[in-house]
Amino acid sequence: MTRKRSVTIYSEDEKDAIRAQKDRPQARQRCPVCGTLGLRRYYSMVEGRTRPSIASLAWCPNCHTYTGSTGPALGRVVVTDPVKDDPNAPKDSGSQEAMDKYLSFLDRLWDAGRLPQRIVRGDIGS
Numbered sequence: 456m457t458r459k460r461s462v463t464i465y466s467e468d469e470k471d472a473i474r475a476q477k478d479r480p481q482a483r484q485r486c487p488v489c490g491t492l493g494l495r496r497y498y499s500m501v502e503g504r505t506r507p508s509i510a511s512l513a514w515c516p517n518c519h520t521y522t523g524s525t526g527p528a529l530g531r532v533v534v535t536d537p538v539k540d541d542p543n544a545p546k547d548s549g550s551q552e553a554m555d556k557y558l559s560f561l562d563r564l565w566d567a568g569r570l571p572q573r574i575v576r577g578d579i580g581s
């Protein structure tokens with residue numbers, strides 16, 4: 456497997472391949488670009504709309520290809536957000552370099568055991 460760091464977004468076909476694996480344990484979800492097992496995800500609550508939403512970011516720890524989406528929370532609550540809680544967290548917007556830095560930051564949180572997060576079903580938004 457080759458290690459590339461182009462920090463690109465998954466294509467529609469690759470996103471389909473990821474969606475098709477969503478019922479597998481995280482450690483068994485495979486990156487459709489480089490074949491690495493263990494796709495990672497980070498979730499954050501999005502407030503300020505009519506209903507709470509959850510933004511999710513899925514990325515590969517090897518090649519840093521990623522995809523993000525936002526959907527209705529449907530009663531789910533992201534209990535912890537180690538990115539929001541960290542004043543030194545880099546921003547996820549802007550250049551490829553910024554995104555690579557952001558994903559590397561998430562990788563460090565993951566390796567430190569602060570990701571993945573716990574998501575519970577709560578009463579919010581119901």
Ligand SMILES: [Zn+2]
Binds near residue numbers: 488
């Ligand atoms: Zn990959």
